[in-house]
Amino acid sequence: MELFSTLGLPTVGRAAAWAEIYARRMSQVEFTPGDKNKFDAELRINQYGPVKLARLSVDSCSVERKQSHIARNAPRHYNFLLQAEGRSTFYHCGKESELVAGDFVLCDTGLPHYWLTTDQSVTMMVRVLPEVLRTYLPTPEQFCGQHLGRAPGLKDTICTMVRELSDNAGSSIEPAYEDRVARYLLEMISMSYTMGAEVQQDASAIAWQRRKDVIQFIEDNLRDPELSPATISEGLRVSPRYIRTVFATGGEKISGYILRRRLEECARQIRSPAWSAHTLTEIAFSWGFNSAAHFTRTFHEKFGLAPREYRRVALEAA
Helix, strand or coil, X not given: CEEEECXXXXXXXXXXXXXXXXXXXXXXXXXXXXXXXXXXXXXXXXXXXCEEEEEEEECCEEEEECHHHCCCCCCCCEXXXXXXXXXXXXXXXXXXXXXXXXCEXXXXXXXXXXXXXXXXXXXXXXXXXXXXXXXXXXXXXXXECCEXXXXXXXXXXXXXHHHXXXXXXXXXXXHHHHHHHHHHHHHHHHHHHHHHCCCCCCCCXXXXXXXXXXXXXXXXXXXXXXXXXXXXXHHHCCCHHHHHHXXXXXXXCHHHHHHHHHHHHHHHHHCCHHHCCCCHHHHHHHCCCCCXXXXXXXXXXXXXXXXXXXXXXXXXXX
């Protein structure tokens, strides 16, 4: 077992120092503490054959993997995140998942994501390479950001297994059996997603992969005010009609997805004290809006409050 913690790190710059430690063993991300004067974290890592099992304990904070963190040729991984203790909110692939103890969500490290906890949190991570996961879950891209729904009995079994493997640090498992343990764990997780996640089962693997390509292109260019189905099709070298057809497997139009994601990113920065010195127009225009009136109207339609009122309420709550 590998063990890392913030113990001994200086208070000033502790989150940044912790991010460097985390990047060396997991992924490059940015940690922003909820309380700048207090931030403690611990990471335990065990390896079972092709599966890396990590246990992350953190104080209130946000964890963000930006596009700038993602190296084009770096190996990508899939992470099954189990909320073991506390509550959190996970944003990924245009989806928002509210997680309580026992909930799972799937994350692709090759795409940006944002994780927020307002209290102390413990998260278990089952980390695996794409070529390994596809043996058990042929089209994992359709489940990214998807909160695990039904099949609670099987989910409870998985939670118990992950906890036991993490807490016991593999001390009772002989090396010869580690691959088998990893295989059983991945089989149960994939079965739970197949049974419990609310997805369209008739979509082909190719269509889901193409949809994932579209989502990644959108996330990479979300700040570009010229982003549209036409520029996406040009960038991916396919027809606009094909793009719309493939994207429809998720039940949302491309233009609607782009608008929703921009509004979500604007809302996240508006309610953050770190962005309180920036005007609402600056935030909106930085995310691809080119009309303050259009931003205000669509923001009110989605969140039920005008941006200024939304900021006031959020900052007072914080």
